[in-house]
Amino acid sequence: MTDRVNSRELVLNILLAVTKEEAYSHVALANVLEKYQYLEKQDRAFITRVSEGTLEHMIELDYIIDKFSSVPVRKMKPVIRCILRSAVYEMRYMDSIPLRATCDEAVKLARRKGFARLTGFVNGVLRSIGRGLPEVEFPDPGQDETAYLSVRYSMPEWILRLWQEAYPTEQIEDMCRCFLTPSVLTVRTDTRRIMPEELKRRLEEQGITVRQDASVPEALHLAGVDYLGALPEFAQGLFYVQDVSSMKAVQAADVQCGDTVLDVCGAPGGKSVHVAQLLNGTGQVITRDISAYKVSMIQENIRRTQVENMRAEQWDAREFDASMEEQADVVIADLPCSGLGVLRRKADIKYRMSRAQLEELAALQREILAVVHRYVRRGGVLLYSTCTIDRLENEDNVSWFLKEFPGWHMEYQEQMLPDTSGRDGFFIARLRKG
Numbered sequence: 001m002t003d004r005v006n007s008r009e010l011v012l013n014i015l016l017a018v019t020k021e022e023a024y025s026h027v028a029l030a031n032v033l034e035k036y037q038y039l040e041k042q043d044r045a046f047i048t049r050v051s052e053g054t055l056e057h058m059i060e061l062d063y064i065i066d067k068f069s070s071v072p073v074r075k076m077k078p079v080i081r082c083i084l085r086s087a088v089y090e091m092r093y094m095d096s097i098p099l100r101a102t103c104d105e106a107v108k109l110a111r112r113k114g115f116a117r118l119t120g121f122v123n124g125v126l127r128s129i130g131r132g133l134p135e136v137e138f139p140d141p142g143q144d145e146t147a148y149l150s151v152r153y154s155m156p157e158w159i160l161r162l163w164q165e166a167y168p169t170e171q172i173e174d175m176c177r178c179f180l181t182p183s184v185l186t187v188r189t190d191t192r193r194i195m196p197e198e199l200k201r202r203l204e205e206q207g208i209t210v211r212q213d214a215s216v217p218e219a220l221h222l223a224g225v226d227y228l229g230a231l232p233e234f235a236q237g238l239f240y241v242q243d244v245s246s247m248k249a250v251q252a253a254d255v256q257c258g259d260t261v262l263d264v265c266g267a268p269g270g271k272s273v274h275v276a277q278l279l280n281g282t283g284q285v286i287t288r289d290i291s292a293y294k295v296s297m298i299q300e301n302i303r304r305t306q307v308e309n310m311r312a313e314q315w316d317a318r319e320f321d322a323s324m325e326e327q328a329d330v331v332i333a334d335l336p337c338s339g340l341g342v343l344r345r346k347a348d349i350k351y352r353m354s355r356a357q358l359e360e361l362a363a364l365q366r367e368i369l370a371v372v373h374r375y376v377r378r379g380g381v382l383l384y385s386t387c388t389i390d391r392l393e394n395e396d397n398v399s400w401f402l403k404e405f406p407g408w409h410m411e412y413q414e415q416m417l418p419d420t421s422g423r424d425g426f427f428i429a430r431l432r433k434g
Contacts, residue, residue, distance in 0.1 A: 199220065252414075295314045416428070
């Protein structure tokens with residue numbers, strides 16, 4: 001790849017933003033692609049693949065580098081560490097790029113970033129890896145299954161041990177494999193304004209590959225989208241970016257025309273917009289979140305999708321609102337969670353999350369549930385959902401809720417696992433107030 005526009009430096013900036021400044025990977029990438037909209041499609045694709053791929057495979061890449069470097073990865077300067085990681089990703093996963101080009105560009109980048117004295121080190125490590133990569137020995141699954149899965153799929157060992165409490169090894173490996181497959185951009189058609197077949201035709205005319213979901217007809221899986229914001233159909237609100245698992249959560253809420261629906265942690269508003277459209281102009285949807293910024297995101301999506309029976313409010317879900325007591329037919333509690341079901345889209349989550357943080361989130365979820373269930377009318381529904389796949393945040397919290405509040409009963413519960421079609425891991429429980 002010819003680095004005409006310094007694409008490797010943009011990759012480096014993304015990696016540093018995520019690993020050093022703790023920016024979210026999807027946000028860091030989106031910011032770069034939006035800022036450099038003028039880049040050719042080939043350059044944008046390269047930036048996306050190398051930055052996402054490096055983050056997805058980071059444990060494996062560090063394992064390889066440590067086999068050849070006299071300085072452990074953890075002790076390297078952040079810039080050098082990120083340059084080496086992305087270069088080794090190119091070597092291992094991008095056969096079309098010559099080894100010499102990868103090494104030369106990494107050395108130039110190190111010099112350009114002010115590390116001229118370390119160019120010999122960078123060059124030496126990368127050329128050693130280039131020669132020895134085929135012979136690298138990885139952990140033996142027979143000796144240490146957890147270490148093998150961790151390096152093979154770049155999954156932190158604590159997450160694997162957490163899953164080992166609930167899932168068999170084969171299923172864990174399947175999930176890890178799914179998380180390393182390319183993420184799929186899935187959108188939900190606003191069927192009030194356009195049919196999926198017509199939207200599919202219009203997008204295909206713009207060179208986008210479109211596949212209609214087999215189980216949810218209004219869901220379209222897109223490939224070849226360079227910049228979503230440039231699509232007229234997006235600006236017009238004819239579709240909304242939403243995973244099939246999230247769509248199924250809304251379907252599980254079973255809203256009826258005329259319902260009052262309260263979404264207590266609703267930003268950026270995907271489920272609420274979906275509900276408002278299902279209500280077909282009747283009832284009302286009140287979507288809340290904790291910050292003014294998040295509320296502004298909801299308001300922007302209300303404007304773009306042109307729903308009139310929905311409004312956004314700023315509210316901390318942990319605080320009881322007496323004015324809403326027993327006023328809602330449906331309360332949607334899609335609560336803050338570890339996000340371990342969406343690692344295909346947000347690989348950095350697995351590096352920034354910890355078991356202690358996960359347990360804190362499970363406690364927060366219980367704190368919120370203890371408040372928001374009071375907003376549901378008798379006979380109404382509380383829909384609890386997360387985008388994670390561990391029992392602590394899911395089944396265990398539902399069991400706790402039913403024990404703590406005996407007037408409720410569970411009608412439906414499903415743990416969806418990530419699959420090869422591109423669907424995320426997601427948990428849904430529909431609870432009804434007796």
